[in-house]
Amino acid sequence: MRETRLWSLHILVIPIILVLLGAHFALMHYAPIFYALSVEKAREFSTMIARGKNIGQFVVYILLLAAGLYHGLYGTRGILRELPWSPALAKLIDLGILIFGIAIFALGVYVTWWTFNFELGG
């Protein structure tokens, strides 16, 4: 039952990742097209910071971070746990991946938050 919920979430976040990844590409990689900037200008630190202060981008990244991390780490856990570990080691792998995920999520939120609040020249 627990596995059913975890796996359902693994699948359910796929459309979320697809949509948000589209947003990520539009906001970031295709910024020169969508915002009519030159490639050099789009890559400038000041432009990145300006983008980072956009609340839309802030929300997109927190959600994409959560969705991408969950999907990727659940999938990685599936691959790792496929090997014939002892029950104790299997538990340790689950716990390790959970802690790793939470730590990376916290770091991602911190960086995104930092960018969101950064004052140029301040």
Place this chain on the structure above:
Amino acid sequence: MLVAKTITFRIRRFDPETDSAPHWDSYAVNVFEGMTVLEALHQIKAEQEPSLAWRSSCRMGVCGSCGMFVNQFPQLACQTQVLHLEADIVSVEPLPNYPNVKDLVPDLQPLVEKHAEVKPYIIHPDLKEMREPSGEFLQTPAEREAFSQFTYCIKCGVCLAACPTAATDPAFLGPQALTQAYRYSADNRDSGVHSRRDSVGAFHGAYQCHMAGACSHACPKGVDPALAIQLLKRALVLDNFGFGKKESQSAKVAPLADVVKELEEFAPPPRTAE
């Protein structure tokens, strides 16, 4: 019978009483058109190596005893014609993913245990109704069609031998058991998916299938276990979120008078003797 070709059989031998590891022996066999791998093994046993061991019975793809790894592909020895392999050397090994008892005999105990674990029988919420039904359980052809192909499984274990997940994860329930779990869960007389979730909905159950599809490719009976597993995942998710089939139908008693009336409508009245 006309001999078409002489073929070398490389057979993996292992006798647990004398050998510490398996070894290979070669036998030349005069193969005639239509000869199966099983017939070739019989000939080797009769004329060259009386101690050669394997398991077979029906010789017609029904009993599921003779699964072997022939030229690196798991298949039924009795259904594989030697000349169809289009090779001058034919290697024969016991099915992978099972312990080896002797020579070409795999220990199918894991298959049997996994099969039993998924409760491969119709589960009715009312135990009394299940054991002594009050009438007939009706099933339309469409309802039967929902799981029909999955009933063709002969429990040969070839699919589990083909499965790459089973190769790394010995606890994986595997295509045979999961397919039977779906075969019963999809039956309109059954309401057992909820009680099967403890095995098939756990980590080593349906979700460990990554859709390699090797089982469906190998199955000698045309069962599509990979499809059954994906349908089982869906049934489990629907059940988990409360959208699944709630209960199996209760027995529908068809009173005799109705049956007679129905028969009269479809069949011409019996001719009376003149």
